[in-house]
Amino acid sequence: MAGEETPPPRRTLGDYAIHQGPRHFSSIAVPATNRALEMKPTFLTLVSTNQFTAMDHEDPQTHLATFYELVGTMGF
Secondary structure: OOOOOOOOOOOOOHHHHOOOOOOOOOOOOOOOOOOOOOOOOOHHHHHHHHOOOOOOOOOOHHHHHHHHHHHHHOOO
């Protein structure tokens, strides 16, 4: 009939596990280089001790500035 709407298709639980929304891509660019990069344990320790946990007292802009400073010390 003209006024009836068709019901939406049935969805399984697996359908709900698939991301349907817009994709958000990272703004961090991977450097274009052919040589292998070495991640030193000291650098990994610095990054892991300065993780952003989104607490009320943390400023995301300050965290990013610190992260970029740490990455800048690697020297590609």
